[in-house]
Amino acid sequence: MSSWTGPGIPTGGDYPPGSPARPPRHTDRGGVRPGSGLIDRGDETGPLVEPDWWAYGSTDHPDHPSGGRDGNGGFGRSHPSGPLPPMPTGVWDRLSGRPDAGEDDPTVATPRFGAVPGEPGEHDDEPTAATPRAWDEHTGALDVIGANVEEEAPRRRGRRRAARPAPADVPATEAMPAQPAARHDEEHLADEHEPVDGPEGPLTDDEIPVAPYDPRSDRSRRRRRRRPFAVLFALLVLGGIVAGIVFGGQKLLALLDPTSRDYEGAGTGEVDIRVNQGDTLSDIAQTLDDADVIASTGPFVSAAKDHPDATGIQPGVYTLRLQMSGESALELLLDPAARQVSRITLREGLSVTQVLNRLAEDTGTPLEELQRAAADPVALGLPAYADGKLEGFLFPATYDFEPGDTAVDMLAAMVARAEQAFDGLNVPEADRLVWITKASIVQAEAAGAEDMAKVARVLENRLSDGMPLQLDTTVNYANGKGGITTTAADRANPSPYNTYVHTGLPPGAISNPGEDALRAVLSPAEGDWRFFVVVNPDTGETRFARTGAEHQQNVLLFQQWLRENPEG
Structure with a gap:
């Protein structure tokens, strides 16, 4: 409240800065305030009508009655108790709102921290006017450069689009106008780029809102361009690491365990x-x-x-x-x-001479070398009970002779094989030479394994009777010839192998018998046969007889075959 010291002159009071002088309030009791101590002079100072220039708001208005228009220095009054003239133009006038600004936007309440209870809070997906974002608390809800980065796509540098008007259905309280500070930053950025044309000509800086520069967009584009090369490089590095581990592991294992080293491939x-x-x-x-x-x-x-x-x-x-x-x-x-290897198969019944010829032919070893080797029984490992006789000790079997094997090596391998067979049949060494000699005759005379036991029995019966064996095979061996027949001259040979001339067994084997013949001598067949003859050499048919007359009948059958087969 203010006190009055004169008509229309205020001495105090709290008037808002920049507003016109407010007239004194009058009472309805004759214009004198009760208890004021003033004398009523009868002035008619009732309520006055506000003049039109009050609405101008400032003395800067062109129609304001200032500048001495009324001859009183611009402050003339038509009534002594009229309203006070406006205050002189000052700083407060310049801080008043713009004439075209209209009414101020309504104030928006912004919570200082967090969300208001009962309203959308910080855990909602999108911020609202009642739930400011983190930076609103520090900026007073002003527009912040970069606040729309997550909401707008990156724009090409230097090109800005005009600000879109807020949707009609958005309440006025939710629209936050751009502030001068933000506009200043936008103008500073716009100075560096060329003007942007709009539908009606170039747009000014105030009409072109600029989205703040987001360096993440450039980094993401560079990252996308580098991604294929980075993947390829990573794969190459990974492959090198794996190869290094494998190669290094092999080297380390070879160092720790030399016996584990290995070559690769077929050499x-x-x-x-x-x-x-x-x-x-x-x-x-x-x-x-x-x-x-x-x-x-x-x-x-x-x-x-x-x-x-x-x-x-x-x-x-x-x-x-x-x-x-x-x-x-x-x-x-x-x-x-x-x-x-040189693989050679020696059949049963071959003589030493026949074996040497076969070895020379199949292995390429000179026959002379083989004959010299055969004449050295000690070098061949011939047993002592053989009496230096190689016949019967070149065991019939299959042999593999290698390059570099000598004649001695070959013959020694056969002797060793014979000893192996003899040991397997458990024949005492004192009896082996006789046993081998009998087996050699059985091997040469029998046409087949089924007749060997009978031939062995004939030998035993004739030897027990003291009869000469009279075997053509022994005569031919003495004469160094083959075949199944002999001549009178052949039978006249005084060789100890001629069983026509000498009784009993010859001094040694006449061939190299096989295991069947050796077994047949150990177990002869039971019978009283004294004679036998092969009546058909083609089929190997052999007939056995107890008497000489029966044997002559069998010999006639053999002679008939000879006539039918003159070449024998």
């Missing part, structure tokens, strides 16, 4: 490897390692243990390759084509 070149009789898998592996066929013994032995045929590797010379894997070397050793 190159050629090398001859000899597997000796009685070699174990470890012995063979060591031979291969020494010749650089395999890198170490471990892989070969491991592969051999897993292969069921590995224990059947035969002695001999094998053509292998250098620097093979352990598994490849094993497979080649099991291949018969890799073995360098």
Whole structure:
């Protein structure tokens, strides 16, 4: 409340800055305030009508009655108690609102921290006018540069679109007008770029809102461009790491365990490897390692243990390759084509002379070398009970002779095989020469294994009776010829092998008997036969007789066959 000291002159009071002087309030009791102490002079100072210039709001208005229009310095009054004139133009006038601004926007209440209870809070998906975002609390709900980054797509630098008007259905309280500070930043950015054309000409900075620059968009584009190369580079690095681990692991394992080293592949070149009789898998592996066929013994032995045929590797010379894997070397050793051998099969009943000729033909060994070797029984390992006679000790079987084997090696292998067979039949050494001699005759005379036991019985019966054996096979052996017949001259040979002239057994075997003949001598058939003859050499038919007359009938059958087969 203010006090009055004169008509229309205020001495105090709290008027809002920049507003016109407010007239004094009058009472309805004769214009004098009760208790004021003033004398009523009868002035008619009732309520006055506000003049039109009050609505101008400022003395800067062109129609304001200032500047001495009324001759009183612009402050003339038509009534002594009229309203006070406006205050002089000052700072407060310039801070007043713009004439075209209209009414101020309604104030929006912004919570300081968090959300108001009962209203959408910080856990809602989208912020609202009642739930400001994190930066609103510090900016007073002003527009913040970058606040719309997540809401608008990145724009090309230097190009800005005109601000879109707020939707009609959005309440006025939710629209936050752009502030001068934000506009200043936008004008500063716009100065660096060319003007943007709008539908009606170039747009001004105030008409082109600028989305703040988002460096994440450029980084994402560069990242997308680099992504294929980064993936390829990562794959190459990963492959190198894996290869390094594998290669390094192999090297480390080889250092820690030298026996685990192994070559890769089937190897190159050629090398001859000899597997000796009685070699174990470890012995063979060591031979291969020494010749650089395999890198170490471990892989070969491991592969051999897993292969069921590995224990059947035969002695001999094998053509292998250098620097093979352990598994490849094993497979080649099991291949018969890799073995360098001369395989010879000696049938039963061949004489020493016939065996030497066969060896020379099949192995390429000179016959003279073989004959010299046969004349050295000690070098061949011939037993003492043989009396230096090789006949009967070249056991009939199949032999594999390797490159480099000598004549002595070949003949010695046959003698060793014969001793192996003799030992298996458990014949005492003191009886072996007689036993082998009988078996050689049975082998030469019998046409088949089924007749050997009968022939053995005839020999036993004639020897027990003291009769000469009279065997053509012994006569032919003495004469160095073959066949099943003899002549008178042949039978006249005084050789101890001529059983027509000498009774009993010859001094040694006449052939190299097989196991069947040896067994037949040990177990002759039961019978009283004294004679036998092969009546049909083509079929091997043999007839046995107890008497000489019966035997002559069988001889006539044989002679008939000879006439039918003059070439014998």
